[in-house]
Amino acid sequence: MLLQHSAAELGQLIVARPGSALRPLTEQLQKAHRERKGQSATKGDIASWNNSIPVVVEALLDCGLDEVEVQVEVDLPHTNSAVDLVLCGRHPGTDTDSYLAVELKQVRHATVDPACPIAVDLGFGDGMNKLHPVRQIQRYCEYMMRYLPHLRESDDRLMGVALLHNARDSDVEALFDLPESEHGFLYTLDDLDLFRRALTSRFTTASGKQAATALEQDRRDPLLKVTDVARQRSVTGGGLTLLDEQYVAVDRITRHLKRTAPRGGFEIGLFYDAEAAHSTAPDSGSKRVYILRGGPGSGKSAVALELQRALGLSGREAVLASGSHAYTETLRNIMIGTARRGQVSDKKKSARRLYQYFNSFTETPPDSMDVLICDEAHRLRRSSTDRWTPRDRRDDELPQAIELISAAKVPIFLLDDHQSIRPDEVGTADYLRELAEESGCQVDVRDLKGTFRSGGSERYQGWVQQLLGLGTASDPAPWQPDGKMTLVVADTPEQMEQFIRTRDPRRTTARITAGFCWPWSNPNGSQLINDVHIGDWRRPWNVKPQHEVADAPPSYRWSTDPRGVGQIGCVYTAQTFEYDWNGVIIGPDLCFRNGKFEVQRKGSRDPAFRSNVDDATVARCVRNAYHVLLTRGVVGTLVYAVDPAAQQALRRLIPGTIGLQHRDGDQPELTAEGPQLPPAFRRRHR
CATH class of the missing domain: 3.40.50.300 (P-loop containing nucleotide triphosphate hydrolases)
Structure with a gap:
C-alpha cells in the first residue's frame, strides 16, 4: 500500500496549488512510489492519482463520509498486482467492518473483442486488449477473499466496482453486456449518483480506522503452490x-x-x-x-x-x-x-x-x-532421440x-x-x-507478467536477471528492499542450514539448493554420500531419480516432503517447484571477476557439459540454472557464495543478513535482518 488517509484528510490533499500541475496528494504518492518500488511512477499512474482519486474522495465528502479510510494502491497478497483503492469503514446495516474495492479507469471509449467478451480495447492506442474492468475487479475481489480471512467472515464484507469517471454510458455501451455482481459493478460519468448510493449503502459516518487496521494486519493465508x-x-x-x-x-x-x-x-x-x-x-x-x-x-x-x-x-x-x-x-x-x-x-x-x-x-x-x-x-x-532410441530411427532428427x-x-x-x-x-x-x-x-x-512468488516482488525478478547478466540486463546492482521479498546473505553454509532448519515445518517450507559443482554419487547401500562439501561442512545431494534411500524422499518429492530439508537440492529437482524460504549456495562455477558474475566452466560438475559443448552454451546454462535456483522462494531467499570475491560482492549488493533476535523470556533465534558485519569484522565480547 502506498498511502492511507481518511476522506477528510485526502480532501485537503486534492486541492490544487496555484502554479502546480500536480495536486499535493499526487506528489506524496510519487514519493511513496519511488521509496517502495525504487523507480519513478508511470505517466498513467500519475494521471490516475491526479485525476481519478479526487473523483472518489469528492463523492465520499458529498455523502458525509469524511471518516471513511482510503487505502491507495493496495497490494494483492503474494503478487505484484494492486487494487487502485480500498475504502474501509463500518456497514450501516450490521455495524461491522465494510470494504469497497475500486478499480479506476480514465478511458473515454471502449470496445469489446467480438471473439472474446472479456477482452476489451480501452483506447490506450497500444493495440493490446485488456481484461474487462468489471471482470478485473471481480477477480481481484475473489483473490482478496481467498487470501485474507477477515474478508471471509461474512458474505457482504467486500464489494467491488469499476469506475470509468470520464466515459459516458453510450461510449462504453458494450461493457455493460458482461454480468455484474457484488464484486464487480460498472459506473461511468453518467452513473455518479448511483456510485454515491453505493457508498452510502456500504458505509456509515463512523471512523474506518479500525476496519483499515484489521485489513492491513490480517493474517495472509499462504500462497497456493x-x-x-x-x-x-x-x-x-x-x-x-x-x-x-x-x-x-x-x-x-x-x-x-x-x-x-x-x-x-x-x-x-x-x-x-x-x-x-x-x-x-x-x-x-x-x-x-x-x-x-x-x-x-x-x-x-x-x-x-x-x-x-x-x-x-x-x-x-x-x-x-x-x-x-x-x-x-x-x-x-x-x-x-x-x-x-x-x-x-x-x-x-x-x-x-x-x-x-x-x-x-x-x-x-x-x-x-x-x-x-x-x-x-x-x-x-x-x-x-536418446540412447534408448532404436538404431533404425536415430537418423530421424x-x-x-x-x-x-x-x-x-x-x-x-x-x-x-x-x-x-x-x-x-x-x-x-x-x-x-x-x-x-x-x-x-x-x-x-x-x-x-504477474509475479506470484518472491512476495509478489517484481523488483526482485529484475534484480536477479541483472545480477546474472541475463537478457538486456546491465551490471549487478544493489538490492533495494521493497517490503515484499526478504533477501539476505548468509555468512557460512552452516548458518544458512541452521536458519533453514529452524523454520517451523508446520507453517512454512524451507530448502537449500546449490549449483551443480560437486559430484553426485550413487548411495552407499541405504546411505547418501555427503558430496557437497565447503570447508568442514558436508551434506548429500537429494536422492537420484533412479534410486531409493530410507529416511529420504524420492527426488520428485524433495521439495514437498519434510524429509527433503536434510539434502541439498539441485536445479533438476527444484525447477517448477517453490518453497517459502529458499537457501541458495552459489558454487565455484559462478565467480565475481571484473565487476561482474562470470561463469567458470571448470567449477561445474554437471555431466551435461561434455567436451563437445561450447563455452557460450555452458555459460547460458549455468546462468539460467542460478536464475531458476534464486527464484524458488515465496517469502525469502538466503544466498552464500563459495568464491570469496563473489561473497564479498553479495555483501556489497545485499544489505540484509542473518542475525540473532532476542525476545523476552525466549532463547535467541535466527532471523533475517538488516545490515550487519560479517563474523570476521564483528567486535568480540570482552
Missing part, C-alpha cells in the same frame, strides 16, 4: 484464481476450443458461451499454436493445471506434458493418491495418460489429441517441438526464455514461433 493447486483441483473452488493477462490467455484458448468443437460438444462453466458452443461452423482456419511466456512465479504451471481442470470439468481431456521428471512424477503421484480402494490400478493408468513427457509423442498420429498442454516448454530438446505440435489439434506451450538448463534444451518463444509458422500454423504469443 503448484502442488497445492494440483491437489485441490477436484475441490469446489479449488482452482486457481486467475488475474489479468492470465485470465485473458485462458479465456482465449477455451473460446478457440469452443469454435473448433462439434456442435453442442463443449461447455466450460467459467467461460461458457451458448452462441459459440452451438455454432454449426467450426473454425476452418489453420492450426493455432498458443505460447504463454512468463518469468519465474508468473503462474505458468498453475495456469496449465487450471486449464486442464476447466477442460476436464467440461468432459474434454487435455494431456499435460513436461520435460521434468520431478514435476511429472509429482502430478502422477498426486492423482494416484486420490484413488479409493480398488481404484489404484485405474488411477495409475489415467495418471500415465494425463501426465506425460515430451519424448512420449514420437509415434502419436497427427491431431489424435484434442489439447496438449506443454508446461516447462523451455526444456524442449532438439529431438526426442525431427524437432521434438514439431512432434508435439503435430500430435494435438490445439498445442499450448508455457515457458520462460531464461530457464533452459541443459545444452540440448532449446525451448524459447522465438524458436517455437519459427517452427510453428514454418509448419503452416498460426501462432498466438502471450506474456504472463
Whole structure:
C-alpha cells in the first residue's frame, strides 16, 4: 500500500496549488512510489492519482463520509498486482467492518473483442486488449477473499466496482453486456449518483480506522503452490484464481476450443458461451499454436493445471506434458493418491495418460489429441532421440517441438526464455514461433507478467536477471528492499542450514539448493554420500531419480516432503517447484571477476557439459540454472557464495543478513535482518 488517509484528510490533499500541475496528494504518492518500488511512477499512474482519486474522495465528502479510510494502491497478497483503492469503514446495516474495492479507469471509449467478451480495447492506442474492468475487479475481489480471512467472515464484507469517471454510458455501451455482481459493478460519468448510493449503502459516518487496521494486519493465508493447486483441483473452488493477462490467455484458448468443437460438444462453466458452443461452423482456419511466456512465479504451471481442470470439468481431456521428471512424477503421484480402494490400478493408468513427457509423442498420429498442454516448454530438446532410441530411427532428427505440435489439434506451450538448463534444451518463444509458422500454423504469443512468488516482488525478478547478466540486463546492482521479498546473505553454509532448519515445518517450507559443482554419487547401500562439501561442512545431494534411500524422499518429492530439508537440492529437482524460504549456495562455477558474475566452466560438475559443448552454451546454462535456483522462494531467499570475491560482492549488493533476535523470556533465534558485519569484522565480547 502506498498511502492511507481518511476522506477528510485526502480532501485537503486534492486541492490544487496555484502554479502546480500536480495536486499535493499526487506528489506524496510519487514519493511513496519511488521509496517502495525504487523507480519513478508511470505517466498513467500519475494521471490516475491526479485525476481519478479526487473523483472518489469528492463523492465520499458529498455523502458525509469524511471518516471513511482510503487505502491507495493496495497490494494483492503474494503478487505484484494492486487494487487502485480500498475504502474501509463500518456497514450501516450490521455495524461491522465494510470494504469497497475500486478499480479506476480514465478511458473515454471502449470496445469489446467480438471473439472474446472479456477482452476489451480501452483506447490506450497500444493495440493490446485488456481484461474487462468489471471482470478485473471481480477477480481481484475473489483473490482478496481467498487470501485474507477477515474478508471471509461474512458474505457482504467486500464489494467491488469499476469506475470509468470520464466515459459516458453510450461510449462504453458494450461493457455493460458482461454480468455484474457484488464484486464487480460498472459506473461511468453518467452513473455518479448511483456510485454515491453505493457508498452510502456500504458505509456509515463512523471512523474506518479500525476496519483499515484489521485489513492491513490480517493474517495472509499462504500462497497456493503448484502442488497445492494440483491437489485441490477436484475441490469446489479449488482452482486457481486467475488475474489479468492470465485470465485473458485462458479465456482465449477455451473460446478457440469452443469454435473448433462439434456442435453442442463443449461447455466450460467459467467461460461458457451458448452462441459459440452451438455454432454449426467450426473454425476452418489453420492450426493455432498458443505460447504463454512468463518469468519465474508468473503462474505458468498453475495456469496449465487450471486449464486442464476447466477442460476436464467440461468432459474434454487435455494431456499435460513436461520435460521434468520431478514435476511429472509429482502430478502422477498426486492423482494416484486420490484413488479409493480398488481404484489404484485405474488411477495409475489415467495418471500415465494425463501426465506425460515430451519424448512420449514420437509415434502419436497427427491431431489424435484434442489439447496438449506443454508446461516447462523451455526444456524442449532438439529431438526426442536418446540412447534408448532404436538404431533404425536415430537418423530421424525431427524437432521434438514439431512432434508435439503435430500430435494435438490445439498445442499450448508455457515457458520462460531464461530457464533452459541443459545444452540440448532449446525451448524459447522465438524458436517455437519459427517452427510453428514454418509448419503452416498460426501462432498466438502471450506474456504472463504477474509475479506470484518472491512476495509478489517484481523488483526482485529484475534484480536477479541483472545480477546474472541475463537478457538486456546491465551490471549487478544493489538490492533495494521493497517490503515484499526478504533477501539476505548468509555468512557460512552452516548458518544458512541452521536458519533453514529452524523454520517451523508446520507453517512454512524451507530448502537449500546449490549449483551443480560437486559430484553426485550413487548411495552407499541405504546411505547418501555427503558430496557437497565447503570447508568442514558436508551434506548429500537429494536422492537420484533412479534410486531409493530410507529416511529420504524420492527426488520428485524433495521439495514437498519434510524429509527433503536434510539434502541439498539441485536445479533438476527444484525447477517448477517453490518453497517459502529458499537457501541458495552459489558454487565455484559462478565467480565475481571484473565487476561482474562470470561463469567458470571448470567449477561445474554437471555431466551435461561434455567436451563437445561450447563455452557460450555452458555459460547460458549455468546462468539460467542460478536464475531458476534464486527464484524458488515465496517469502525469502538466503544466498552464500563459495568464491570469496563473489561473497564479498553479495555483501556489497545485499544489505540484509542473518542475525540473532532476542525476545523476552525466549532463547535467541535466527532471523533475517538488516545490515550487519560479517563474523570476521564483528567486535568480540570482552
